[in-house]
Structure formats: C-alpha cells, structure tokens
Amino acid sequence: xxxxxxxxxxxxxxxxxFGGRVPACSAVSFSLRQGEVLGIVGESGSGKSTLLRCLAxxxxxxxxxxxxxxxxxxxxxxxxxxxxREQFLPTTVSLIHQNPRDGLRLDISAGGNIAEPLxxxxxxxxxxLRTTALEWLQKVDIEKRRIDDLPEIFSGGxxxxxxxxxxxxxxxxxxxMDEPTGGLDVSVQAKLLDxxxxxxxxxGIAVVVVTHDIGVARLLADRLMVMQRGRVIEEGLxxxxxxxxxxxxxxxxxxxxxxx
Amino acid sequence: MGIDLAFDDHGVYSFAYxxxxxxxxxxxxxxxxxxxxxxxxxxxxxxxPLPPGWGTGGLQVTASLLGxxxxxxxxxxxxxxxxxxxxxxxxxxxxxxxxxxxxxxEATVIxxxxxxxxxxxxxxxxxxxxxxxxxxxxxxxxxxxxxRKLHAFAQYGVMYVRLYEDISRxxxxxMSSDYPVIVNGRYLASPSPIPKFDNPKLHRSRALALFGAxxxxxxxxxxxxxxxxxxDFVDHPFTVQHFESCCSLCGAQDSYLDEILLDDGxxxxxxxxxxxxxxxxxxxxxxx
Numbered sequence: 001x002x003x004x005x006x007x008x009x010x011x012x013x014x015x016x017x018f019g020g021r022v023p024a025c026s027a028v029s030f031s032l033r034q035g036e037v038l039g040i041v042g043e044s045g046s047g048k049s050t051l052l053r054c055l056a057x058x059x060x061x062x063x064x065x066x067x068x069x070x071x072x073x074x075x076x077x078x079x080x081x082x083x084x085r086e087q088f089l090p091t092t093v094s095l096i097h098q099n100p101r102d103g104l105r106l107d108i109s110a111g112g113n114i115a116e117p118l119x120x121x122x123x124x125x126x127x128x129l130r131t132t133a134l135e136w137l138q139k140v141d142i143e144k145r146r147i148d149d150l151p152e153i154f155s156g157g158x159x160x161x162x163x164x165x166x167x168x169x170x171x172x173x174x175x176x177m178d179e180p181t182g183g184l185d186v187s188v189q190a191k192l193l194d195x196x197x198x199x200x201x202x203x204g205i206a207v208v209v210v211t212h213d214i215g216v217a218r219l220l221a222d223r224l225m226v227m228q229r230g231r232v233i234e235e236g237l238x239x240x241x242x243x244x245x246x247x248x249x250x251x252x253x254x255x256x257x258x259x260x
Numbered sequence: 261m262g263i264d265l266a267f268d269d270h271g272v273y274s275f276a277y278x279x280x281x282x283x284x285x286x287x288x289x290x291x292x293x294x295x296x297x298x299x300x301x302x303x304x305x306x307x308x309p310l311p312p313g314w315g316t317g318g319l320q321v322t323a324s325l326l327g328x329x330x331x332x333x334x335x336x337x338x339x340x341x342x343x344x345x346x347x348x349x350x351x352x353x354x355x356x357x358x359x360x361x362x363x364x365x366e367a368t369v370i371x372x373x374x375x376x377x378x379x380x381x382x383x384x385x386x387x388x389x390x391x392x393x394x395x396x397x398x399x400x401x402x403x404x405x406x407x408r409k410l411h412a413f414a415q416y417g418v419m420y421v422r423l424y425e426d427i428s429r430x431x432x433x434x435m436s437s438d439y440p441v442i443v444n445g446r447y448l449a450s451p452s453p454i455p456k457f458d459n460p461k462l463h464r465s466r467a468l469a470l471f472g473a474x475x476x477x478x479x480x481x482x483x484x485x486x487x488x489x490x491x492d493f494v495d496h497p498f499t500v501q502h503f504e505s506c507c508s509l510c511g512a513q514d515s516y517l518d519e520i521l522l523d524d525g526x527x528x529x530x531x532x533x534x535x536x537x538x539x540x541x542x543x544x545x546x547x548x
Contacts, residue, residue: 082413105421108421112424112428117417120417125493125494126427126493129424
C-alpha cells in the first residue's frame with residue numbers, strides 16, 4: 001500500500017467578516033495533500049474568493065489558522081511577521097487570477113514575466129533564467145519565438161497560459177486558482193483544462209481551484225467543497241458530491257447546469 | 261542656540277542661508293542616512309532660491325554641512341565653469357563666506373551634479389550629490405507604499421526585470437547612467453544620474469557620499485568604506501563605458517570623456533568631462 005501523500009495545507013476554523021457584520025467565511029476547515037486538487041464551488045458572494053485570498057496571504061482572516069508545510073516544518077501563515085510572510089509566500093504559494101491581466105506584467109516580455117518570480121527568489125544567472133522561460137513556454141504550448149513579445153499582444157487564452165507558466169515556474173507547493181477558465185471561450189477552456197490537469201499530475205502540486213463552473217470542477221478536482229453564505233455546506237469526492245448531492249443548495253447548483 | 265550670521269555687501273544672512281533649526285533637522289536626517297547606508301531618509305525640504313530640479317537637495321545638504329573653515333568645490337557634469345556650478349559656488353561664497361576652489365584635492369566639500377571627480381577622494385572630503393529621483397524602483401513601482409515595502413523586505417526582483425529585458429532585447433544592459441546599486445549588501449539605491457563609469461568609484465570610497473533630493477524630500481548616504489555593488493547577472497557582469505580615443509586636450513586615457521562637435525562637417529573631439537582633472541593633467545595651475 002502506498003504511503004499517504006504529505007499534508008501541504010491545513011485550514012482550521014477560518015472566519016472573515018467584512019464591515020463587522022457581513023460574514024464572508026465562517027469557520028471553514030479543510031486540509032489538502034500533495035498532488036491533490038480541491039475544488040471550491042458556490043455562487044457569487046458565497047465566500048470562495050475571500051477564502052482563497054486568506055490562503056494567498058492577501059487578506060488577514062479574523063479568526064482561524066492557515067497552516068502551510070514548509071521544507072521541514074509547518075508554518076502558521078497569519079502569526080508570522082509580515083517580512084517573513086512576504087519571503088515565504090512567493091516561493092511556496094502561487095495565485096492564478098481569473099483575469100490574466102491581474103497576474104501578468106503586460107509591459108514586459110513573456111520571458112520576463114516567467115523570469116520575474118525566479119529573479120525575486122534569487123535567480124541571478126541570465127542564461128538559466130532564459131532556459132527556464134523557454135521550457136515553460138513549451139510546457140504551456142506557447143511558441144518559443146514569442147519569448148520576447150509583450151503579453152499585451154497575446155490572445156486571452158495565451159495570456160492565461162502565460163500566467164500559469166509564471167505561477168508554476170518557481171515550483172510552488174501550493175497553487176491557488178481563482179476561476180482559471182473564466183472569460184475564455186469553450187474550446188480554449190477545454191485546452192486549458194487539459195493543460196492544467198497534466199501539469200498538476202506531472203508536478204504533484206497541491207491545488208485549490210475556485211470556480212462557479214461545475215464542469216471545470218468535475219474535470220479538475222479530486223474533492224469538492226460547496227460553499228454558501230460563507231459556510232461549507234457539503235464536501236466529499238467530486239463525483240460523489242455532483243452525482244449524489246445531499247444538500248438542497250448543491251442539488252440546485254447541479255441541476256442548474258445546462259444539459260448539452 | 262546662538263544665531264550664526266554671514267554678512268556681505270547686500271545685507272545679513274543666516275550662515276549658509278538656511279536657519280539653524282532647519283540645518284539641525286537636515287543634519288539629523290544625514291546622521292540617520294549614514295547610520296543606515298542606502299536607506300532614503302525623509303526630510304523637510306525647504307524652498308531654496310533656485311527651482312527644484314536645479315540642485316535644491318544638494319544645496320540644502322551642503323548648507324547644513326558647511327563650516328567657516330570649509331573649502332567648497334561645485335561641479336556640474338564634471339565641469340567647474342558651467343552656469344549651475346558657478347552660481348551655486350557664488351551663492352555659498354556669498355551667504356556663508358566660505359572659500360571656494362576648483363581643485364578636487366583642496367576641497368573639503370564637493371557638491372556635484374552627474375559626475376564623481378576622476379581624482380580619488382580622501383577621507384577628509386564629503387561629496388554631495390544633487391539627485392532628481394532617489395527611488396530606483398520608481399520606474400516600475402509608481403506606488404510609494406509598495407516601493408517602501410519592497411525596500412523593507414529587500415525584494416528587488418523587479419529591478420532585475422529591467423536588466424533581463426534589456427539583455428533579451430539588446431544583448432546588454434542599456435542603462436548608462438543612474439545605474440542602480442546595492443549598498444552595504446542591503447538597500448537598493450540610486451547613485452543619482454552619474455554615468456555608470458563612476459559607479460565603481462563609490463565602492464569602498466574613502467569619502468562620505470551624501471545624496472540630496474529636494475523635490476522628493478529624501479536624503480540617503482554611502483558612508484566611507486562601504487560596499488557598493490552595481491546590479492548584474494552572474495553571466496552578464498557589470499561593465500563600464502570604454503572610450504576608444506583619449507582626451508584631445510590632456511591625453512588622459514582613464515577619464516570619462518565628453519564628445520564635442522567641432523564644425524558643421526561633423527568633425528568631433530573627445531575631452532575630459534572633469535575639467536579640473538584635465539587641467540591638472542595638462543600641468544596648468546587652476547584658479548583657486
């Protein structure tokens with residue numbers, strides 16, 4: 001029997017309230033192991049993105065813990081000081097935005113975009129930065145000769161693939177994706193999902209993917225968490241949750257998908 | 261605190277133009293800047309009798325440094341005899357009554373715009389730079405709060421993006437002046453718009469270097485004998501400009517040269533940008 005993969009992320013009773021009265025997340029707990037993909041589904045305003053931002057170090061939760069595995073010990077993200085957090089996060093956690101324009105620098109070349117997080121992590125050898133950038137362009141199916149082009153002139157799908165390359169090039173342990181296929185047309189979405197699936201398997205990273213698209217969740221996620229009004233109302237294996245939804249809201253969500 | 265005055269034909273000035281409390285405030289900023297090499301210390305920049313961008317920062321730093329015994333030299337692009345250099349030198353001769361010189365070796369305080377003298381500075385000299393933009397990250401990070409956080413966390417990856425982009429497009433780093441440096445292994449700093457030719461002179465310099473930015477209200481410092489490293493990649497090391505010709509006046513081969521057009525036919529000559537150095541090389545006695 002294979003030993004269970006290492007636990008990468010554990011969230012304990014995480015709560016965040018906006019304006020003192022609107023709870024965006026209430027006592028959310030879950031854990032995630034290496035190579036596992038957790039999908040978070042729910043409608044707009046259910047607290048998915050807030051949860052993701054708390055994990056990414058962008059918003060401080062009011063209560064609860066975010067524990068992330070480092071090389072040899074566990075790090076409590078929100079009790080460490082800001083300087084250590086800013087040093088720890090870029091090499092460990094990577095956030096892929098729904099809109100690639102939020103995650104890319106449009107005024108620097110594609111290669112520069114991939115190299116930037118590597119240089120931030122201390123990469124000081126131009127030749128090897130260049131090689132890494134070329135490798136990643138190939139991995140995400142962008143022609144190598146586009147390396148010095150500005151992402152501004154890329155199509156939406158290419159920009160999103162470039163953002164993924166930039167996010168993964170530093171070999172993060174944990175990747176957080178906020179609606180990675182939102183705003184793309186269906187055929188491009190399908191290609192991107194294929195790419196994400198193979199990369200996740202190949203690299204064995206832990207992924208949290210937030211989506212409102214049940215199809216995306218079914219394709220990518222091993223496990224699923226359904227959120228409503230800041231609470232986790234149902235969770236389990238993806239097929240189990242989607243094929244046999246127990247909670248009334250999950251049933252509504254599943255039945256709302258247009259049947260092709 | 262007694263009031264220190266300077267007199268001339270036109271009337272009475274507070275010594276070196278600024279009032280004593282202002283000079284004290286600026287000296288405190290300078291002390292802090294020296295204590296934290298490369299860190300930009302905010303100070304309350306005053307209105308000066310010349311427009312911002314003409315050296316108000318350097319002027320205020322110099323004003324708070326000068327004592328009656330000091331010997332002042334002012335250069336602009338290396339030259340002692342340009343309008344800006346002459347007017348600043350005359351300004352201090354008038355409001356502080358200090359002696360002035362054109363010889364680098366004689367000066368105790370050297371205020372400069374865009375050059376470091378060729379002659380090596382000594383430990384009893386202070387060089388004051390006029391600096392338009394003290395924040396090297398400004399070109400990439402328009403947001404002040406973000407830039408300060410990057411300094412606090414020593415996250416300078418974004419600066420290397422510029423180097424990467426230049427090398428990938430042009431084969432070399434295209435910044436020839438105001439080339440960013442890491443001071444004392446910690447803070448990223450701008451050396452002011454000196455040619456990168458002068459960057460190596462800052463490394464372990466015997467003289468104290470002070471940078472005053474009047475409009476941006478910042479002072480930073482490179483104390484004597486401090487490590488100053490220009491940014492580079494391992495496989496693309498930092499290099500300085502090289503000139504194929506020598507100075508057509510003094511024949512110097514080791515100085516930074518200005519190109520001068522001689523006529524409409526396109527004839528040109530190269531001469532030392534450091535006029536005092538050129539004169540010394542020619543063995544002339546310069547005016548003091």
